[in-house]
Amino acid sequence: SQQGEEDPQALSIQEGENATMNCSYKTSINNLQWYRQNSGRGLVHLILIRSNEREKHSGRLRVTLDTSKKSSSLLITASRAADTASYFCATQMEYGNKLVFGAGTILRVKS
Amino acid sequence: ETGVTQSPTHLIKTRGQQVTLRCSSQSGHNTVSWYQQALGQGPQFIFQYYREEENGRGNFPPRFSGLQFPNYSSELNVNALELDDSALYLCASSRGLAGDRRYNEQFFGPGTRLTVL
Numbered sequence: 001s002q003q004g005e006e007d008p009q010a011l012s013i014q015e016g017e018n019a020t021m022n023c024s025y026k027t028s029i030n031n032l033q034w035y036r037q038n039s040g041r042g043l044v045h046l047i048l049i050r051s052n053e054r055e056k057h058s059g060r061l062r063v064t065l066d067t068s069k070k071s072s073s074l075l076i077t078a079s080r081a082a083d084t085a086s087y088f089c090a091t092q093m094e095y096g097n098k099l100v101f102g103a104g105t106i107l108r109v110k111s
Numbered sequence: 112e113t114g115v116t117q118s119p120t121h122l123i124k125t126r127g128q129q130v131t132l133r134c135s136s137q138s139g140h141n142t143v144s145w146y147q148q149a150l151g152q153g154p155q156f157i158f159q160y161y162r163e164e165e166n167g168r169g170n171f172p173p174r175f176s177g178l179q180f181p182n183y184s185s186e187l188n189v190n191a192l193e194l195d196d197s198a199l200y201l202c203a204s205s206r207g208l209a210g211d212r213r214y215n216e217q218f219f220g221p222g223t224r225l226t227v228l
Contacts, residue, residue, distance in 0.1 A: 031214065040148075040150075040199055040222075040224070041221050041222060042113065042115075042201065042219040042220055042221040042222055043154070043201065043203075043219040044113075044219070045216055045217070045218075048214065048216075088153050088154075090153075095207070095213065095214050095215065096142070096205070096207050096215060097167070098144065098156040098159060098167055098169065099144075099146075099154070099156065099203075099217065100156065101146075101153030101154045101155070102153050103151075103152055103153050104152075104153050
């Protein structure tokens with residue numbers, strides 16, 4: 001079963017705009033990760049945030065985590081057409097354990 | 112490119128048949144995890160192998176089985192295929208296992224797309 005919900009299911013924006021995706025989960029976690037998937041192929045790890053962290057940045061990516069609400073958001077700033085992909089959040093209860101994925105958000109960036 | 116390879120890329124089988132999918136882990140990695148991703152959904156954990164032993168299993172029936180070899184490559188076997196087994200099967204390799212005090216990223220292969228007719 002999926003860990004939780006991702007919102008929105010699909011997002012269409014213009015190049016240069018910001019894209020925000022949200023993820024909710026159900027159980028206590030050690031960390032939450034965001035992955036990207038192009039055209040139903042392999043997953044690429046984007047960023048990890050630990051349960052004791054509230055915000056993390058990596059390039060144009062900003063991730064927040066609110067453990068009291070069991071939710072996270074991924075912000076992609078100044079989006080590019082190449083950012084078009086599906087984005088998944090995944091949680092781990094401890095390092096090395098299974099990843100529990102959400103259903104994903106499909107992002108389309110129009111040029 | 113993550114260094115994790117999977118074969119074959121695509122596969123078509125009929126209901127009731129058996130299938131074997133293969134995964135070569137990244138150099139230096141001793142843990143392989145398998146995931147099933149149905150169309151339009153997120154991946155779901157099937158099982159994990161660490162040093163040739165199964166180390167955790169998701170909610171999948173026994174007809175899903177696996178192996179890990181001394182070189183840490185792995186196979187996923189599915190018997191008595193059903194239509195609902197049609198999916199993208201992903202493997203991920205990493206160092207270490209549950210309980211490690213340090214984070215070890217899971218690197219995903221490109222997947223095998225299985226179609227069951």
